[in-house]
Amino acid sequence: MIPVTGVEGRSIAVLGLGRSGISAARAIRAGGGTPVCWDDGAEGRARAEGEGFETTDLTRSGAFEGVAELIVSPGIPHLYPRPHPVVAAALAASVPVDNDIGLFFRSVGVEGLPKVVAVTGSNGKSTTSALIAHILQEAGRPVQLAGNIGRGVLDIDLPGEGDVVVLELSSYQTELARALTPDVAVFTNLSPDHLDRHGGMGGYYAAKRRLFSEGGPDRAVIGVDEIEGQFLAGQMSEGAGDDRVIRVSVERRLPGPGWSVVARKGHLAEWRKGRQVGSIDLRAVKGLPGSHNHQNGCAAYAAARALGLSPKVIEAAFHSFGGLPHRSELVAERNGVRFVNDSKATNVDAAAKALQAFERIRWIVGGLGKEGGVAALEPYLGSVTKAYLIGHSAREFAVQLTSIPVEICEDMATAVDRAAAEAEPGETVLLAPAAASFDQYPDFEKRGEDFKRLVTELP
Template identity: 70%
Template structure:
């Protein structure tokens, strides 16, 4: 694995026959790449991010679309819950049964194509109108929430395109423990779970994290991104209380409305306060909904700081 996930593409050794290389590409990379032709390309969804770089949502989508429209992958796995994904899928498909396109959705899809649907914790694969496989994702600890079920569906689509069997993929999903800083469960102390989703650097990513757990002590805040914070107002039903960090924590807290919250400023204070008030069965969740650059070099450092403060709780 390489790319935006942490290791530079050019640091990889030259590929060998039979090897699979997985690249997570940012819109910056697809925007600048002039020769990139993947065997399989994946588009999960589109939410506001990097708008200052791309001049708005249209430019942001155009940068991601280049991987498919100009890259010419042999097979495309595309989330079609969003209009941008549906547009992209319609552009690429040459007919209802075009096997080069694998559609991923959270609802049943019409047509006789190759579809993977996740609904109420179940993954279902359909080909030519017939169910090919079904997997229960609810017991996979490393994949909490509907957004991670979509991620699993996309990974399933890639693995199926590579020729792996549904049973083998299901077994592998149960070994997945989550990625660092992405809904990463790092500890359970006194019946309280601690989850690091520092990668939730925009509002949409934070909303998905907030929907994955029932009762949340939410650590949030940082450098706000273009696109606004309004969408947060309807996504905090699971939040018991918010603990706001960042240099402009007081300003960020204004977006929280009537939600109980506390301006903490730094991670040390936020973790300590959340831990002292959390009750068994609750989750202390770091999902900042903002960039990290006001206090950290990157989101990884922010997540590592959260994990370090939680480790101190365990030591105590």
């Protein structure tokens, strides 16, 4: 645990008592503060009370008298589409609002001197973060992985000098954190997502950008295959040759004298001052299938190089990386048919990348659709033999998918049975929903686990 600094003798309100909220309350108490906890759900309040924390209804009048600040869990709106009533009350009372990420950065800066690598972006954050941590571990560097993946950021062991902390950070976390000081910051890519929480695409980009503009990292690894990444790289650099910015692309060779890592046709190449200084054949790396994973590999490679690791050490670690669950995860191969779980493909951009990674696809798609549905996937359907539609948006998606055969299956069990029955040797049954899971599952992990269970139970 990392005790929070600067809270001794102060009352700190904590809103939301899930993983990050409870860990924040523990860390505040360890730092000598008094957590005042609240959750809209009785289960969360009971969990906190079971650990001896005081719970107080923060929606009541006068609840913020004597409270120094409010710590908010990432799932709770603090600005758009409208602030949670407790957040609104704190702002009205001039009480600062922060989150566990802000507490981490302000506390680690005092208590230890680790290197911190922070990864954000729309897609690929988890794989990139896990791969960076894996590379460091294989290289013998003390490393901990936390944030939006694995452990809560304040639950990790207090790092010391020479240690590395790798953080996956969502836009919810980067937007609110009052302290952001990573040594290496990584921006994978940007595509429309969570727009209701950020008031549109501009607000979403601004939330990601804070990690760089507020954080002032020593090195910035930035994917430049979208205009937002190109703009961010331009803002962070003093010129074309400024090697504090490492540009990443899987679409083209990047010109100029700067530092870049690119992947084309499965080959990663590192360029510095106009010369190639490292390369890896990514086609042989089983844990990174498809161009989207090649982008993740490039970003992780760049971050590891920024920390001083050699190309040979990084390449060896790539080959021992097994990938993450629910992200292009090969579940089984039966009678020449592969079953792949990409439940994490919760938006159109992620689904497009999954559809480009495989040939002859039986596609399981659907759930709680996002704005625009799946119409934007039309250019990526060339490898799809048939789509099997599930969930709340099944009929809406069926109307949009006019160029391929579709079947409305409603639920996962029916979709898996139908796809498996019709699949021929050499085909891939791919779960890439292009939608949220909340209509039928609590999260994308549970959706992916259901898919995997059903595949293992096939006759």
